Amino acid sequence: MTIRWPLLVRRVHKWLALFVGIQVVLWTITGFYMVSVHIDYIHGDHLVKAPEARGFDLARLVPAEQVVAAHPQTQELRLQHWLDRPVWRVQTTEGRYLVDGQSGQKLPTLTQAQAEASARSVYTGNPTIVSSKLLMEPPLEMQSAKPPFWQIEFEGWNRPTLYISPTTGELISRRHALWRVFDFAWMLHIMDYDERSNVNNPLLRVATWSAVIMALSGAWLLLWSFPRKKRKKA
Amino acid sequence: MVAALVLPPEEEEESMKMDTIAPRKRKPVRLSPLLFRRIHKWVGLILGLQFVLWTVSGAVMALLDMEKVGGHSAAPPPTASSGWSPDIKTPATFGKVEAITLRNLVSGPVFEIKDERGLRLADARTGAPVVIEEQLAADIARSAFHHEVPVRSIERLEKPNLEAREHAAPMWRVNFADEENSSSYVSAVTGKPLVNRGDTWRTWDFVWMLHNMDYVNRTSFNHPLIIFVGFGALWLSFTGFYLLFKSFRRREFNWVLGKEKFE
Numbered sequence: 001m002t003i004r005w006p007l008l009v010r011r012v013h014k015w016l017a018l019f020v021g022i023q024v025v026l027w028t029i030t031g032f033y034m035v036s037v038h039i040d041y042i043h044g045d046h047l048v049k050a051p052e053a054r055g056f057d058l059a060r061l062v063p064a065e066q067v068v069a070a071h072p073q074t075q076e077l078r079l080q081h082w083l084d085r086p087v088w089r090v091q092t093t094e095g096r097y098l099v100d101g102q103s104g105q106k107l108p109t110l111t112q113a114q115a116e117a118s119a120r121s122v123y124t125g126n127p128t129i130v131s132s133k134l135l136m137e138p139p140l141e142m143q144s145a146k147p148p149f150w151q152i153e154f155e156g157w158n159r160p161t162l163y164i165s166p167t168t169g170e171l172i173s174r175r176h177a178l179w180r181v182f183d184f185a186w187m188l189h190i191m192d193y194d195e196r197s198n199v200n201n202p203l204l205r206v207a208t209w210s211a212v213i214m215a216l217s218g219a220w221l222l223l224w225s226f227p228r229k230k231r232k233k234a
Numbered sequence: 235m236v237a238a239l240v241l242p243p244e245e246e247e248e249s250m251k252m253d254t255i256a257p258r259k260r261k262p263v264r265l266s267p268l269l270f271r272r273i274h275k276w277v278g279l280i281l282g283l284q285f286v287l288w289t290v291s292g293a294v295m296a297l298l299d300m301e302k303v304g305g306h307s308a309a310p311p312p313t314a315s316s317g318w319s320p321d322i323k324t325p326a327t328f329g330k331v332e333a334i335t336l337r338n339l340v341s342g343p344v345f346e347i348k349d350e351r352g353l354r355l356a357d358a359r360t361g362a363p364v365v366i367e368e369q370l371a372a373d374i375a376r377s378a379f380h381h382e383v384p385v386r387s388i389e390r391l392e393k394p395n396l397e398a399r400e401h402a403a404p405m406w407r408v409n410f411a412d413e414e415n416s417s418s419y420v421s422a423v424t425g426k427p428l429v430n431r432g433d434t435w436r437t438w439d440f441v442w443m444l445h446n447m448d449y450v451n452r453t454s455f456n457h458p459l460i461i462f463v464g465f466g467a468l469w470l471s472f473t474g475f476y477l478l479f480k481s482f483r484r485r486e487f488n489w490v491l492g493k494e495k496f497e
Contacts (some may be wrong), residue, residue, distance in 0.1 A: 014481050021475050027292075028471040032464040038456045055330035064336045064345070068318040076337040190296075200300055208293035215289040219282050225275050 006224045009217045016214035023191070023207050024214070030185035042182045044174035047160050048122045056086055062104035064088070071099070071106075082169045083117055089168055097167045109166045115150035118169040119162045128155040134166060141175050141183065143197070267480040274473040281466045284447070288467070291441040298441075302414070302434035319343065325361035339364070339425050340373045346424055353423055366425045371406035375418035378427030386411040390422060396439075399453065401428040 017024070040046075056079055067088050068074045076091040079101065086101030098107040110118065112132060120127045132152045138145060142163060149172055150164040158177035165172055187196040191204040278285070322336070322343060329350030336345055336358060343358035355364035366374075368388050375381065386409040394403045397417060404422040409415070414432030421428055439452060446455040447463065484494060 014478070017474060017478055018482070021478050025471045025475050027288075028464070028467045031288075032461075032468055035455050035460045035464050039454075053332045055332055056334070058324065058327060058331055058334070063324045064334070065318075065322040065324065068322065068336065069320070072317045074318070074336075076335065078335040079331075079333065198300070199296055200298075201296075204296045205293070208289060208296045211289040212286075212293050215282075215286045218278060219286055222275065222279055222282060226279070 006221070009220050013214060013217040013221055016210050016217070020207050020210045020214060024211055026188045027211075030189040033185045034182060034189070037178055037182070042179050044160070044176055044179060047124055047162070047174045047176065048171060049124055051081075051122075054081060056101075061086055061101045062088070062099070066104060067099050070104070083114065083121060089170075095167060096165070096170075098169070110150065110164070110169055112150075114169065115164050115166065116152060118164050119150070119152040119154075119171075122171050123154060123160075123162060125160060126155050129153070130155050130159075140196075141180060142173060145172060267477065270473040270476050270480075273469055274477060277466050277470045277473070281463055281470065284463050285467055285470060287444045291445040294441045295438060295445065298434055298438050302432065303438045304430065304432070304435060319359060322358045323361065325356040325358075339370075340377050341370055344425070355423075355425060364425070366406065366420065366422050368406065370425065371420040371422070372408050374420045374425055374427055375406075375408040375410075375430075378420075379416070379418045379430040381410045381412065381416065381418065383410050383412045385409065396452065397431045397436075398429055399451070 061079070064077055064079075067077055067090070071090050071092075073092045073094075074090050075093065078089045078091070080087060080089055082098060087107065088099040088101055090097055090099055099105065100107055112134070115134075116129055116132050119129070119132075130153045132150060134148055135142075135151050136148050138147045138149075139151070141161075142149070145163070148166050150166055151161060152164060153159060153161045156176075160174070160176045162174050163172040164170070183196060187193060190196070190199050190201075191207060192198045192201050324334075325345055325347070327334075327347060327349045331347065331349045333348040334345060336343065338344075339355075341364075344364050345356045345358050347354055347356060355366070356362065357364050368390075372385050372388055376385075388409070389407045391398070391403055391405050391407055394401055394405065395407070398405060398407070398419040401419060402421070402423075405428060406420045406422055408418045408420065410418065412432075414434060416430055416432045418430045419428040420426070443449060443452040446452070447460045448454045448457060484491075488494075
């Protein structure tokens, strides 16, 4: 018995499509979303200002050697501005905190008003705050970031949200509606419905290789799809 | 679902009949399996190659171990300090100081300063300029990326190459003699460990290029070409999905549903 290749390939194409069809539709929809909206916009670059280079007058500040002498567990010490005042950011294995640049005193964790002011100082949009909460458990959209952090949501159709460190006042993350849609699309794209980050999951591996064979069999079918028609008309 | 699949055998092109429609010079476009089949075929012909490449590159990326690909997370944190030397002293600065950081390099504590003389390192105890030499770069790479194998070669890059494209030059590329042929990149200005790349990443990056269609820089997936082809792929998948409902006959499901009783 001779194998009727076009028939066999067609069956393979059809049955694999039946098996992974919905996922292929999801791949193309989510893929199209991810390529259409620029990734910088998704990252929320438009939500925050670039830090301006303001400069420091070292002569009027507590010197670094004095700070590390008082905080020997320091791994890295960096001078930065926080709400218009110079501060030393101390990084240790346990986390980060601030030391006042003028008094040399360790600063307590941020109050709600300070957290809101920190968020406003970097935000580019309408500064009306809809809600601000100190979170002890990370929401899904903060992925692997370690809480606690201040979640500060501003007014706007896309629900822009900034996450602020309660110990340093630094911006940790920015989120908005299109980021959340992107994250959902990414989850569907890589088929990791729990963590949304494992691109090696077995489900994805089976689905992708099935799609490879489906696509190749489809490409093969093209060879029969065009010339045959011409011959019949002739 | 099953009811929708129980449809007459697939229509061949010749079976198209127009007798219900008033005759016109131009054939009216009719929404039919035939039209969808045509769209499916033609989009497949034009964009099929990229569709195949998307599935193949996607499948390869799903196979490559994420951990070995790496390169996405920032450099590991600096090693824990065992206290600070009492002779640390802020070095002389020039003009407006834009940034100053005190940290440990494998060779000892340094200040990283950005002022009117630019971005530079100074020894935290003597204030002398610290230059990231070949050997120091190799030591930094070894400790930051946990390499235990010998260094094969070291080169200095004045411009970032494709592997370190997200980082600022000048930089050192330290090649290690391991199975992955790892290359660790270290900033020649600040001594910061930048990124580590191995053969798994190199394979991944090539297929990622096929996937994102940015053949020059390999980074952007928001360019007009991919948006255009992606839009075409939507037609391919939508028409294909629709055709699924037209391509199966009831008897093809006998193996699950059993034979139809009234036949």
